[in-house]
Amino acid sequence: MKKILSVVGARPNFMKMAPIHKQLLKHKSRVKHKIVHTGQHYDKKMSDVFFKELELPKPDIYLGVGSRSHAEQKAHIMMEFEKVVLKEKPDLVLVYGDINSTSAASIVCAKILNDKGAPIPVAHVESGLRSFDRTMPEEINRMITDTLADYLFVTEPAGIRNLKKEGIKDSKVFFTGNTMIDSLKFYLKKIGKSGILKELCVSEKNYTLVTMHRPSNVDSKENLNKTLSIFKSINKINPELDIVFPIHPRTIKMLEKFKLKSSFDEIKNLIITEPLGYIDFLKLVSEAKFILTDSGGIQEETTYLKVPCLTLRENTERPVTSEIGTNVICGLNEKLIISKIKEIESGKFKKGKIPKLWDGNAAERIVKIILKKV
Ligand code: UD1
Numbered sequence: 267m268k269k270i271l272s273v274v275g276a277r278p279n280f281m282k283m284a285p286i287h288k289q290l291l292k293h294k295s296r297v298k299h300k301i302v303h304t305g306q307h308y309d310k311k312m313s314d315v316f317f318k319e320l321e322l323p324k325p326d327i328y329l330g331v332g333s334r335s336h337a338e339q340k341a342h343i344m345m346e347f348e349k350v351v352l353k354e355k356p357d358l359v360l361v362y363g364d365i366n367s368t369s370a371a372s373i374v375c376a377k378i379l380n381d382k383g384a385p386i387p388v389a390h391v392e393s394g395l396r397s398f399d400r401t402m403p404e405e406i407n408r409m410i411t412d413t414l415a416d417y418l419f420v421t422e423p424a425g426i427r428n429l430k431k432e433g434i435k436d437s438k439v440f441f442t443g444n445t446m447i448d449s450l451k452f453y454l455k456k457i458g459k460s461g462i463l464k465e466l467c468v469s470e471k472n473y474t475l476v477t478m479h480r481p482s483n484v485d486s487k488e489n490l491n492k493t494l495s496i497f498k499s500i501n502k503i504n505p506e507l508d509i510v511f512p513i514h515p516r517t518i519k520m521l522e523k524f525k526l527k528s529s530f531d532e533i534k535n536l537i538i539t540e541p542l543g544y545i546d547f548l549k550l551v552s553e554a555k556f557i558l559t560d561s562g563g564i565q566e567e568t569t570y571l572k573v574p575c576l577t578l579r580e581n582t583e584r585p586v587t588s589e590i591g592t593n594v595i596c597g598l599n600e601k602l603i604i605s606k607i608k609e610i611e612s613g614k615f616k617k618g619k620i621p622k623l624w625d626g627n628a629a630e631r632i633v634k635i636i637l638k639k640v
Contacts, residue, residue: 271350273368279362290633304367351386478493480560512538513540579595
């Protein structure tokens with residue numbers, strides 16, 4: 267019996283892993299899949315709700331590292347995960363996306379030799395993405411993880427090009443599609459039934475959904491003021507449009523730190539909510555008139571659902587979403603954002619296409635490859 271560990275830690279990891287877990291269960295006579303949760307996200311609303319809604323079992327191993335500075339957080343993950351690897355002796359470790367837990371686990375595996383005298387093999391799900399912006403903590407995590415991984419599962423063509431340029435051998439790279447879209451497709455029916463619109467008293471295509479949590483946006487008073495100004499302009503363009511803003515713990519802390527919470531509360535039509543679960547959140551995405559976000563994954567989910575997405579960042583590591591999907595990279599450029607909202611309001615916004623292999627079968631392709639390798 268072979269043993270595979272999946273390491274997850276924060277919200278966007280969970281929906282990337284869920285379809286792989288389901289596929290691996292189909293082969294449970296051959297492989298034992300164990301879930302290791304680092305505890306990077308620990309609030310019920312940032313973690314537990316996703317395990318429940320994605321029908322994942324409780325993590326087999328919980329490291330409980332919590333929030334700290336990046337160096338401390340990674341160091342703690344490494345110290346705790348090293349013990350796990352030494353005890354469990356996995357045949358393969360799966361890591362997901364670009365969070366601190368992802369790169370920390372990869373480093374641990376690279377430094378432990380197995381019975382054959384080789385490092386513990388690592389497979390990276392969502393490999394090859396590059397924003398080329400090294401001020402983003404995620405970019406550093408992506409580069410470290412891809413340098414160390416043995417199997418690199420790529421979601422879009424740019425990923426293959428980036429890895430090639432970095433000198434990674436073709437034989438390690440597999441274009442398998444997007445497991446986040448597997449989850450979305452799998453739960454579409456359930457998402458359709460969510461009562462969140464009623465709960466928030468908003469109606470289909472008559473609200474915009476906002477998410478913001480990147481340090482570059484929310485750790486700066488100047489940028490939070492720019493967001494405030496964008497919200498005021500939205501009120502002016504369409505006074506009927508609600509603005510739904512499920513707020514990340516980091517963002518709420520920063521609004522309080524900069525004493526801006528009351529200014530946001532004064533915005534007409536603004537509905538601030540706590541972080542939402544997977545099903546309710548995607549219901550809100552699917553019925554929104556448009557989305558304003560600095561998330562990575564939401565750029566992909568909106569492209570799949572063909573909902574206009576204005577990305578509040580200067581770059582994207584997911585270029586396919588702006589090249590063929592419904593995404594436009596806007597930064598906090600209010601003029602550009604307003605002109606795009608006017609295009610949306612007048613029905614002139616681009617329609618978008620679904621990228622290749624975003625078909626709900628990425629996890630199946632990945633597991634097929636994994637089973638040949640372990
Ligand atoms: C992390 C990921 C980011 C991902 C995001 C999704 C890294 C470098 N960043 O950023 O790529 O897009 O998750 O949310 O790994 N907090 C809580 N409760 C929680 C979790 C966090 O209150 O359950 C607060 C803590 O005060 C913490 C802050 O939020 O300091 C940020 O959390 P952290 O895990 O450091 O990074 P995220 O900003 O969530």
